[in-house]
Amino acid sequence: MSELPVPVKTALRETTTSTSVARMWGRIEARGRMRAPSSGVRRWVLVPAIALVASAAIAFVSSMPRHGAPGSGSHAIPALPALTPRSTPSITPPPAPITQPTGPRPIPVHEAVIDPASHMERAPARPKAAPPVPAPAETHETWRELAARGQNDQAYAELGRDGIVSAVSSASVDDLFALADVARLSGHAAEAVPPLQRIVSEHRTDVRTPLAALTLGRVQLRSLGVPGDAVRSLDTAIALGLPAGLAEDADALLVEACSRAGQRERARTAYETYVRAFPAGSKRTNLERWVAQP
Numbered sequence: 001m002s003e004l005p006v007p008v009k010t011a012l013r014e015t016t017t018s019t020s021v022a023r024m025w026g027r028i029e030a031r032g033r034m035r036a037p038s039s040g041v042r043r044w045v046l047v048p049a050i051a052l053v054a055s056a057a058i059a060f061v062s063s064m065p066r067h068g069a070p071g072s073g074s075h076a077i078p079a080l081p082a083l084t085p086r087s088t089p090s091i092t093p094p095p096a097p098i099t100q101p102t103g104p105r106p107i108p109v110h111e112a113v114i115d116p117a118s119h120m121e122r123a124p125a126r127p128k129a130a131p132p133v134p135a136p137a138e139t140h141e142t143w144r145e146l147a148a149r150g151q152n153d154q155a156y157a158e159l160g161r162d163g164i165v166s167a168v169s170s171a172s173v174d175d176l177f178a179l180a181d182v183a184r185l186s187g188h189a190a191e192a193v194p195p196l197q198r199i200v201s202e203h204r205t206d207v208r209t210p211l212a213a214l215t216l217g218r219v220q221l222r223s224l225g226v227p228g229d230a231v232r233s234l235d236t237a238i239a240l241g242l243p244a245g246l247a248e249d250a251d252a253l254l255v256e257a258c259s260r261a262g263q264r265e266r267a268r269t270a271y272e273t274y275v276r277a278f279p280a281g282s283k284r285t286n287l288e289r290w291v292a293q294p
Helices: 006-015 018-034 043-062 143-148 152-159 163-168 173-185 189-202 209-223 227-240 244-260 264-277 284-292
Strands: none
Touching: 143 152, 143 173, 152 163, 152 173, 163 173, 163 189, 173 189, 173 209, 189 209, 209 227, 209 244, 227 244, 244 264, 244 284, 264 284
């Protein structure tokens, strides 16, 4: 007590009793002994520290209520039980629930587009879906392609009923020949007549017209059984000038057509023409029976 500065002593005398001060001072000295500084620390450093602790103790004691001790007029401060600090466990609040936004999706800055009319941001236009790619069309062969490969039945089916007759009016010479071949080679000889007749009547200057007339005469004689029509077609073919390789066939067909048409004298004349043109012709023996008939 004697080592405390005068102001500290005065404060202790005014606020406490001698008993409480002695008790408190004993505690201070005990703590000082437990935490004694090393021999190298000077005494003047310890004294202010003790004074600071004492001042804090005095302030704490002065704030406590005073009770009179029984049987005496002095005020005594009861001793306070030592309080052991307890560690308070840290409580982590649960995470806040995530709520889905109910309104429209906000437009990111990099996606916003400025409308030049209203100078307002608007959502960028969504790209239009690509149109569906059409399936590749199935390859469909025309009647011309089928006829070129000799598939005359398929070509005729492709043309359909009355297809040849309807195509004659606008067909070229090449198509007219192809239509005639499709008709007669598929077993429809009568439908070969219109395209051949159109060639003969409308394309007389074409070098292929004699061949068309010869083919027409053969169809009329051998397939349709109209020898009178065949005679006229064969006369046209010979008059237009057939190639040398077809001349013998034309003369032989004319003899047969005249004989079957009942033109006996004309058949004999045609036979003599054939013999003069082809004295060693391979068809001579066969033609004799057409002339020998009464």
